[in-house]
Amino acid sequence: MSELNGQIPKFNRTSSKICATPEEELLEAVLNNNTIKIQQLINKNESLISYTYPDYGKRILLIACSEEAVQAKTVEKLLNLRANPRDHTEDDGWEALHWAAQKTDFGTLDVLIRKNSGDINAADQYGSNALQILVRHGKKDSPDFLKCAELLIKKGIDYNHVDNKQKTALQWAERKGVGDDIKNIIENAGNARTQLPQQQMNNNLDNDKIGGRLQQYLLRGDEDSFINSHGGNIREIVDYCGEDGSTLLQTGCSKMLNRAVKHLLDNGADPNLIGSKNSTKPILIAAEHGSSEIMKDLLEKYDKIQNIPKGVLGTILKYIDREYHDNKGCYRVFMDKIKNGDLDEVSLKLNEIDDNNNTPIHFAIRYADQDIIEELLSLGASLGPKNRYGVMPIQDLQPETLEKHLDNCVTFNMKSKKIDKEDFQVKFNYRSLIPPYAKSAHAYEDCEAIDLQGRIEKELVAETEVIFFMSKSSEFKHLLKHPVIVSFLFMKWLRIQWLFWANLAFYVTFALSLVVYIFSDYAYFNPEEKSNIHVIFSKLSFAILVLTLLILVIRELFQISVAPLKYFKNFENYIEIILIVITSMMVLIKSPSDDTRKQLSSLSILLAAFELVLMLGQHPYFSTNVVMLRTVSFNFFKFLIWYSLLIIAFALSFYLLFTTHTQPLTSIELKNDTDSEDNDKSFENPGRSVFKTIIMLTGEFDASDLNFETFPVVSKLIFVLFIFMIAIILLNLLNGLAVSDTQMIKNDAELVGHIARAEHIRYVESMLLGNILPSNIVHKLRGICCCLPRSHNRELKVGKLFAVDACLFPKYLNYELTFYPNKYGLIEPGSKDQKIIKRGCAPCAAIYLDKDTVRRTNNIVHAKRDEANQNGDDHIKKLELELLKLQDKMDGIYHILKSLNNSSVE
The missing domain is CATH 1.25.40.20 (Ankyrin repeat-containing domain)
Incomplete structure (x- = not known):
């Protein structure tokens, strides 16, 4: 009794983590x-x-x-x-x-x-x-x-x-x-x-005896004795917990005793009660053992979907491929229970996670049939949640299954006869493409007076995770042209394009101020006195340059803090870092030499132009051109590096063959050598020899200046070999490779544009929704100082204010988009409860999908309509055949009766 009289350890924050568990x-x-x-x-x-x-x-x-x-x-x-x-x-x-x-x-x-x-x-x-x-x-x-x-x-x-x-x-x-x-x-x-x-x-002792007897009946599987025991009235002991730590209901579910479980429930057994040693809910036991009848009886005790214990569907699907269990029956009973509920509640239940963050669709894709996978996706199971190992369900999905599901995401009124009318509507359903939303509750004074489901709101998530994975996978890449995906990317671009234009305007301001400052002050070598306008331009450009440079530094630091690994994997960011360093040197170094100014100025202008070109490539209109530049440049340098061994070998050979002086020159010879205009010094050392050889790759040989007299045979042989191997074969190979890459990108220009758009949108989302607090640093600080304040949300999202407008769901769209294919792809504005997506002034506010998307949507609509008609025709034919068979049987019966009647008359 060492912990009596309140001498219990109080709550101390001794965790090593700054974020409370x-x-x-x-x-x-x-x-x-x-x-x-x-x-x-x-x-x-x-x-x-x-x-x-x-x-x-x-x-x-x-x-x-x-x-x-x-x-x-x-x-x-x-x-x-x-x-x-x-x-x-x-x-x-x-x-x-x-x-x-x-x-x-x-x-x-x-x-x-x-x-x-x-x-x-x-x-x-x-x-x-x-x-x-x-x-x-x-x-x-x-x-x-x-x-x-x-x-x-x-x-x-x-x-x-x-x-x-x-x-x-x-x-x-x-x-x-x-x-x-x-x-x-x-x-x-x-x-x-x-x-x-x-x-x-004494009554308690009697109840314990009766409860123990009932437990033994269940363990032996004797349902008749269990049901008839104590006259069938066991309400006082219905929640009895046996010596093994399991309740009667848990034991009945584990033994798959359907009638016993129903008897317990009819007598008021609590379906959520767990034993002192068995912490598994009865319905989870029934799901694991695959008892559909017990599952049905237990589900009837839950009035609301959200009250069903967590993990039931995941447990069913985990064992759905077992031969001697009725997990498929459990699945059907469970889906019949939830499928008619509110879509958000159903989606929340379908996206529950287990201890490894696996959702039911993770197990369905691995163990279940295609029909079950498609049903879960159609009801709102998301392909985006990642488990503990970073695996999304889409990574194990077959491309054919995903394509079929995307076609089913194109919905319309199948019974409508106005498919060619202007007011014909088509809807795109995006629910399965969006990672499940986390939910949080508002603080209310009276928690019991307000329904919990009415107090939860959806939190923002990265909406392009699934599509970004598709853009990186060769198996799914072609599906980016699907109307559902294209329309989603199009609407997302409408939400974030203002960020692109703001970023572009800022960078153009930085680049212009840099160029103006260089030519008006920093690299101005004109000895004449500057005019007043010149002085004003130089001071104004310097002030703007310093301000924009500071903002540029803050922008890069923000990106590094949010996603450091992703930041340093991007080649474009290295250009920005070098540009920031060079520009800072121009601003901070007070008295540089003229040579330093010229070098820094030339590098900064070149890097600023490179960055501007790459930034313009983020726009869908220019993305194909930038992809061409990147692809051709990468392949060119990749092959050039591979053949660099030959180029260096030729350069060293030229140095040995064409160097003119092998011994030290006298003063007179040195003077004559200096005065000679025809003497070529391109190969006087290995470094210049390599540089000259690289220039010769472009076709600038200057063969007349080369000294072939010293080694006439070997030098000419190696030079001719260089022309054939490098100047002709290698350069033509590189040119052909560039042409091939360019043509391939042009042929897939639409797909390339969608991939570039998906990458850019995903990067913007990661920045706006990213946590600026590095978790590893925070944990170390927490270990040093345990008194640090706790963060309620465990995150610090600086860009969350902008992320609200950058995300489509649920503020702008309710998981779906409605448009009119016969009105040139006119998109219907959002509902009254949602903000309307507009573009431009009132006359220009209407938004239209592109012609290719409308055409592909019409193809899907007509294909579905034809399939439905075909199925209807097949059904009618089957009915006609059944009617004919029935008529033949009735005729046979009629003839038999007639013959019997005739025989009786005779």
Whole structure:
């Protein structure tokens, strides 16, 4: 009993992480009596309710019942969220009722008795019940002391119970000086109640015996004996927990006893109750064992979809390919339960994650049939969530299945006869392409008065993860031309194009100020005096250059802090870093030499032009040209580096063959050599020889200046070999390669444009939604200083304000887009609850999809219509055949009856 009288370790923030874990958040919410936060955390992760805190050695309910600051409403909230009041500490066996008695809190004690009145006589390892613990360890000076004792006695606790020291509660009360008070409470309760505790204890013993017998029936699989036991009325013991730590309902589900489970549910068994040692919900046990009848009975006990325990569908799909279990039947029962619900609720249930962050679609793609995969996708299962290993469901999906699903995302009224009319509508469904939204609750004063589902809102996510993966995969790349994907990228570009134009305007300002400053001041070598206009231009350009340079530095630092690995993998960013360094040198170095100025100026102008060209390539209109430049340049240098060994070898050979002086020259020879205009010094050292050889690659040979006289045979042979191997073969090979790459990119110009757009949109999203706090640095700081403030969201998203306008869902579109293919692809504005996407002024605000997208959509619509008509015709033909067969049978019966009639007449 070393932890009595409140001497329990209090909540200390000793974690090494700056961001609180869910367990720490729940503990802090309980200690602060934040019932709204408690409900949010446990709804997201039900396992928190059974987590044992190392500093306390107790689960959260026992902590709530023992801590002074925790109020009764908090304990009641935990009990409503399925906290087990029979949990106990290992060293002394104290349950929640014992801790509340020790704390001497009338409100907490009353809540526990109301919620679990059948266990009021539970004793600890020392044989003490709650009344004895109250008298021995409670606070006798507390105004709640006598109220707690009166409550326990009135509710039927056995005040005659003796502990291991052979003492009753009244005897302990006399030793503590409150014997008369406790005796008066007992006498006031009346003689009619003096025997009630013993009777109730006997009833509890009888219930334990009956419960144990029922448990044995279930373990043996004897359903008839179980159902007929105790006259079929087992309401008082329906939640009995056996010696193995499992409830009757858990045992019935594990043994797949359909009738027994239904009998328990009809008698009021709690479908969410778990045993003291078995923490698996009954419905999860049924899902794992593949019992469809039990699954159906259990699902009927859940009125709302969100109340179904987490992980049921994932468990069903994980074992759906087993031969001797009815997991497919469980799947059908589960889908029948949820498919008619609210789309957002269904999507939330279909995208639940397990301990490895796998969603049901992860298991479906691996183990289930194509029909099940398509059904899950059509109902809102997302292809975007990543599991613990960074794998998205789309990575294991077959391209044919994805293409079929995208076709099914094009929806319209199949029964409509106005397919060629102007008001014919087609909808694109994007729900499966968007990663599932995280949900958070607003703070309300009265949590119980407001439905939880009404208080949740969708948080922003990176919407192009799936499409970006498709753009990088050779298997899925061709599907970027699908109308669903093209329309999505088009609408996303409309949301973020203002960022592109703002960034471009800023960079053009920087580049212009740089050029003007260079030619008006920095590299101005004209000895004449500057005019006033010249001076104004130079000072103004310098001021703008310094300001834009500072903004450019901040922009690059922001990108590095958000995604350092992604930043340094991008070649364009290295150009920006070098440009920033050179421009900073131009601004900060006070008195550079003229040579330094010229070199820095030339490099900065060249790099600024390169960066401007690459930035323009982010626009869809110019993206193909920039892709051509990148592809051809990369392939050219790749082949050139491969053949650089030959080029260097030729250069060294030319140096050895064409160098004119092998011994030191005299002063007269040196003077004559200097005065000679015809002497070629291109090969006088290895470095110049390599440089000259590279120039010769362009066809600039200057063969007349080369000295072939020293080694006439070898020098001419090697020179001719160089012309054929390098100047003719290699250069033509490189030119042919460039032409081939260019032609290939032109042929796939549309696809190249979509890929470039997807990459740019994804990069913008990663910047706007990225966390600016580096997690590894934060963890180290947390380890050094444990008193750092906790971040509620665990993230610092500087660009979140702009991300709201950059994301399509749910602010602008509700997972779908409606347009009119017969009105040149006119897009219908959003609903009244959503902001309308507009472009330009009122006359120009209408948005149209491109002609190719409209044409491909019409092809899908007509193909679906033809398939439906064909299926209808086939169905009619089958009916006609069945009718003909039926008519033949009726004719046969008629002839038989007629012949029988004729024979009877004769």
